[in-house]
Amino acid sequence: MTKKVELKDISNLCKRRGFIFQDSEIYGGIGSVWDYGPLGVELKKNVKDEWWKRMVYERNDTEGLDAAILMNPETWKASGHVASFADLLVDCKGCKKRFRTDKLEGDKCPECGGELTEPRSFNLMFKTQVGSVEGKTEDVYLRPETAQGIFVNFNNILNTTRRKLPFGVAQTGKAFRNEITTGNFTFRSREFEQMEMEFFVKPGEDEKWYEYWLKERMDWYFSLGIRKENLRLREHAKDELAHYAKRCHDIEFMFPMGWSELEGIANRTDYDLKKHSEISGEHLVYFDSATNERYTPYVIEPSGGIDRAVLAFLTDAYRTETVRDRERVYLALDYRLSPIKVAVLPLLKKKPEIVEMCHKIREGFKGRYRVVYDDTASIGRLYRRQDEIGTPFCVTVMWIRWKTVKQL
Numbered sequence: 001m002t003k004k005v006e007l008k009d010i011s012n013l014c015k016r017r018g019f020i021f022q023d024s025e026i027y028g029g030i031g032s033v034w035d036y037g038p039l040g041v042e043l044k045k046n047v048k049d050e051w052w053k054r055m056v057y058e059r060n061d062t063e064g065l066d067a068a069i070l071m072n073p074e075t076w077k078a079s080g081h082v083a084s085f086a087d088l089l090v091d092c093k094g095c096k097k098r099f100r101t102d103k104l105e106g107d108k109c110p111e112c113g114g115e116l117t118e119p120r121s122f123n124l125m126f127k128t129q130v131g132s133v134e135g136k137t138e139d140v141y142l143r144p145e146t147a148q149g150i151f152v153n154f155n156n157i158l159n160t161t162r163r164k165l166p167f168g169v170a171q172t173g174k175a176f177r178n179e180i181t182t183g184n185f186t187f188r189s190r191e192f193e194q195m196e197m198e199f200f201v202k203p204g205e206d207e208k209w210y211e212y213w214l215k216e217r218m219d220w221y222f223s224l225g226i227r228k229e230n231l232r233l234r235e236h237a238k239d240e241l242a243h244y245a246k247r248c249h250d251i252e253f254m255f256p257m258g259w260s261e262l263e264g265i266a267n268r269t270d271y272d273l274k275k276h277s278e279i280s281g282e283h284l285v286y287f288d289s290a291t292n293e294r295y296t297p298y299v300i301e302p303s304g305g306i307d308r309a310v311l312a313f314l315t316d317a318y319r320t321e322t323v324r325d326r327e328r329v330y331l332a333l334d335y336r337l338s339p340i341k342v343a344v345l346p347l348l349k350k351k352p353e354i355v356e357m358c359h360k361i362r363e364g365f366k367g368r369y370r371v372v373y374d375d376t377a378s379i380g381r382l383y384r385r386q387d388e389i390g391t392p393f394c395v396t397v398m399w400i401r402w403k404t405v406k407q408l
């Protein structure tokens, strides 16, 4: 029977087995920034590949994009991020700690009981500079969402692909937010990855597509093994909606710290395309040849966090069992997500024939799957090591004398 999973169980496993490490750990790390180790990079890549397969390869109404992280800063004025992508913060006058007002209960510091400052608005975007001449640099931002790269490329994509509505543009990539409330392992990171689809539809058909994407995105998580009881939809109340959204649902997962957002699905209306048209002067509109109309499409946006998806898949798959009074951990991961697909394990590493056969088997999988050979422990322990990281197939090579076979 699996006991309730704590976040520290997951983070310990990640560190112990090389899924996720604290970034620049030898210098004491940096808050809420993480590195994916040899197993983590495979798991994360598999999550991205499965998303891309479902969102692009298995459909005929979408295209892909890989836009840059740095963008002309006008982008963020048009999108509303310069003006309103901010948290209201207070500082403690005693211990100097900083808190988000929406996370506080009462008017005293939750750490030391000290007096708090008046709330101030704190923009979450990271600023940097471009330019090679000292004193002639321009402030730019590290993108806080990948979505805007899709909106500003709307005409480029439309003109080069000749798509008709409805169609979507999928993109995965890094995003950055100077988060104030951190903690909970990778759940709220300052550097993270998103998997976003902007699905452009005819105004009036937005509600229908909105419902479609709610179901489609829930199904994707279920299809990769997330248990029904660990996933739910929660609609945003009116006062919770982002400045661009007409409606929004969160797909919430039962993380060890409780129900929390895994993915957001929003009806962004025509807000972004209209704002970019207004500020850039370039008309981001669609010509409907069937009706001879020109209009701005509406957008349905399923926007997921890859790091949160990795954390959710690990949490859902984490199981324990007791074998001969000893507790052991195993990951019941869907084979498509498993970092290593096959482990080839010799029963006896001192027998050259066995070792040779193991290497031949491993070579046979080369180029198709991530396969490992391991002979650094007894066979029981080798199996347990693979169970702990969710390897679906183990091949053991053994040596049986012909005489023994005849006796069987």
Ligand code: GAP
Pocket (backbone or CB within 6 Å): 144, 145, 146, 147, 177, 179, 186, 187, 188, 189, 190, 192, 193, 194, 196, 261, 262, 263, 264, 301, 303, 304, 305, 306, 307, 308
């Ligand atoms: N384009 C819409 C958008 O960015 P969001 O709800 O702010 O919407 C989408 O972010 C998803 O990105 C979230 O559902 C979450 O999975 C992920 N995400 C957001 N902030 C994050 C953070 N600080 N660390 C890890 N993932 C984050």
